Amino acid sequence: MQVDAIEKEGETVDEALRYALDELNKELHEVEYEVLDEGAQNDDPDSDNRPAMVRVWLKNPEELELATTSLKEILDALEISSALEATFQRKENTIYVRINSDDAGILIGRQGQTLDALQYLLQLVVNAKDVNIVLDVADYRDRHRQHLVTVAEKIAERVLRRRRRITLKPMDARDRKIIHEAVKPFPELSSSSVGVEPNRRVVISLKRADASNERPARGGRGFSRYSRNRYYNSNN
Numbered sequence: 001m002q003v004d005a006i007e008k009e010g011e012t013v014d015e016a017l018r019y020a021l022d023e024l025n026k027e028l029h030e031v032e033y034e035v036l037d038e039g040a041q042n043d044d045p046d047s048d049n050r051p052a053m054v055r056v057w058l059k060n061p062e063e064l065e066l067a068t069t070s071l072k073e074i075l076d077a078l079e080i081s082s083a084l085e086a087t088f089q090r091k092e093n094t095i096y097v098r099i100n101s102d103d104a105g106i107l108i109g110r111q112g113q114t115l116d117a118l119q120y121l122l123q124l125v126v127n128a129k130d131v132n133i134v135l136d137v138a139d140y141r142d143r144h145r146q147h148l149v150t151v152a153e154k155i156a157e158r159v160l161r162r163r164r165r166i167t168l169k170p171m172d173a174r175d176r177k178i179i180h181e182a183v184k185p186f187p188e189l190s191s192s193s194v195g196v197e198p199n200r201r202v203v204i205s206l207k208r209a210d211a212s213n214e215r216p217a218r219g220g221r222g223f224s225r226y227s228r229n230r231y232y233n234s235n236n
Contacts, residue, residue: 005057013038013052020056031056060088063126064095067133070125071097074118080107094132097122104138112144116172145178152182155204156189165205170195176202 010016039052082101119135179202183191
């Protein structure tokens, strides 16, 4: 079934379609539709006619085709064999493009830098302020998000045990948002972003009520489990 599709009934297909267009507040050229039932007139006056039914959904934006076509051209130029899957989520106003390729490692790059660069380039090509592009390969985005959540939870537990704030290493806005969300389930803790780009970082600390008991985190014994983590700042 199409995402965000609606189904409408009417005495005729045209009537059902008109009801759907009215609900979506769209014109016919802005949608696609499928006739589920053409309906039928019943000769028996004591029986009801079978209504017609249609399923209607909005067409994908032009940016989706532009994004996939442009990305394919980029990958072909790099001599990377791939297949693309693209979907548009209307509620998020976001185009998700998944790359299926045997060269996933090359496309992801060190710490996802190549994938981020491709995504940024694709956003520039599409040049649509109201449509976001999310590029993924080999489920890297989900794995990266889960890794960040795990890091945030471990550091949050550390803050609770030691009663001292911890500052993470610089990260981009998308990753900082993941950290902030991961800290929310800890009622005693708060998180904030400090610094300026590109060195903006997240601080996880006790809430204001406990601030007087909080000591700045220092390096030393007990911090080795985070010292090699690229998100943890061992100097705080």
